[in-house]
Amino acid sequence: DIAAFGNAVADELRLAGYALSSFVNGTSVKIDNTFKSAVLKAYSKTGTTMTKYYPTTDYSGGTFVKTGLLNTKDRLDASVYLEYLDHDFPYSDNVVNNIYGKSNIFLSTAPPSSWKSLNSSYTGVNQYVLSSITVIASFEPTTAKVAFFNLINLGTQKEVRDANGNLTKLILTITAQEVADFTSGGELVTEFATALATDKPVTITDVSIPELGIGSVREEISTANMMQN
Numbered sequence: 001d002i003a004a005f006g007n008a009v010a011d012e013l014r015l016a017g018y019a020l021s022s023f024v025n026g027t028s029v030k031i032d033n034t035f036k037s038a039v040l041k042a043y044s045k046t047g048t049t050m051t052k053y054y055p056t057t058d059y060s061g062g063t064f065v066k067t068g069l070l071n072t073k074d075r076l077d078a079s080v081y082l083e084y085l086d087h088d089f090p091y092s093d094n095v096v097n098n099i100y101g102k103s104n105i106f107l108s109t110a111p112p113s114s115w116k117s118l119n120s121s122y123t124g125v126n127q128y129v130l131s132s133i134t135v136i137a138s139f140e141p142t143t144a145k146v147a148f149f150n151l152i153n154l155g156t157q158k159e160v161r162d163a164n165g166n167l168t169k170l171i172l173t174i175t176a177q178e179v180a181d182f183t184s185g186g187e188l189v190t191e192f193a194t195a196l197a198t199d200k201p202v203t204i205t206d207v208s209i210p211e212l213g214i215g216s217v218r219e220e221i222s223t224a225n226m227m228q229n
Contacts, residue, residue, distance in 0.1 A: 008045070012038035052210075052219040059212040062104045062126035066095045071201035076100070078197035081149040089147065089197035095207055096135055097193035099150045104128060105212075107176035110187035119189040128212060132175040135194055136217045138206040141166035146198045148172040154182055158219075170196075171219055 010020050016038065023030045070093050078092040097103040104127045108115060115122045115129060122129070135148065141162055148157055148170065155174030162168050172194060180188050196204075208215025 008042040009035075009038050012041045056211055056213060057128055057130065059128065059214065060126060063128075063209070063212065063214060064094070064097050065207040065209075065214060066093060067204045067207055069201060069203050070196060070198060074197065076149075076195050076197075078147075078149055078195070081151075081153055082147055082197055084153075085147060087145055087199065089145075089199055091199070091201060092149075092195055092197040094193065094195045095137060095148075095204065096209065099193045099195050101193070103191040103193040105130065105133065105192045105209075106189050107131070107133065107174070107179055107192050108187075108189040109176045109180045110189055114187060115189050118187060119191070121191060122189055129189065130176070130192075130211050132173065132211070133192060134208075134210050134219065135172040136206070136208040136210070136215065136219060137170045137172075137196060137204055138208070138217050139168055139170075140203040140205060141168055142200075142202045143167070144198045144200045144202050146170050146196060146202060148194050149197055150192075150194045152179065152182065154178045169217070 013020060013023065013035070016034070018034065023035055029035070071091055072093045074090055074092040076092045076094070076099065078089045082089055097105065102121060106115070106119065106122060106127065106129045108129045108131065110118055112129070137146075137148075139146070141164070143166060146167060155172055155178065158171040158173070159167055160169035160171065174192075176188070179190055180186065206215050206217050208217040210218055
């Protein structure tokens with residue numbers, strides 16, 4: 001929540017026509033009347049939730065995302081990867097690139113100088129290397145049981161439901177460090193893709209990847225703790 005509020009302050013400074021570099025230098029922050037004014041404006045706009053902050057990278061295309069009706073009979077072995085849920089998922093499809101193919105998204109714990117040596121698939125052309133990734137799938141309200149899955153099934157999944165209890169969003173968050181800890185524990189550069197499985201047809205209205213600026217949906221986080229301090 002602190003990072004989210006800091007980003008809101010930065011947005012206020014940009015809206016006022018100031019460059020963020022005029023106020024931030026490394027870990028040092030220049031606090032003057034202009035900065036204080038931006039803080040007060042951001043605070044006045046803060047409600048019970050605010051948009052989560054995401055570190056971003058420049059994006060120039062090349063990533064596949066699926067929206068629309070998901071009613072494809074499972075051909076991705078969802079039942080195998082999601083066996084731990086003890087639930088039948090007769091439908092599945094890729095939603096971010098292809099879990100069995102090449103992907104232009106990589107998760108990495110290594111410095112840029114090591115990317116090519118650690119993964120021969122990395123060329124740097126329309127490819128994106130992240131330390132963490134968030135995938136937000138939005139749905140027409142549904143009672144279906146839906147789950148993300150891929151070849152390693154790490155990360156956390158968060159459901160968002162409406163007032164009637166219907167599922168409206170499913171949020172997957174995974175870090176490169178999680179993958180490194182699960183595999184060798186050392187530096188890595190690994191391709192990322194993910195699929196969705198469901199127990200009945202669902203309509204995907206949006207697939208967002210905030211770190212790449214893809215899609216229009218961002219996770220909202222509570223400001224309760226911040227407001228108490």
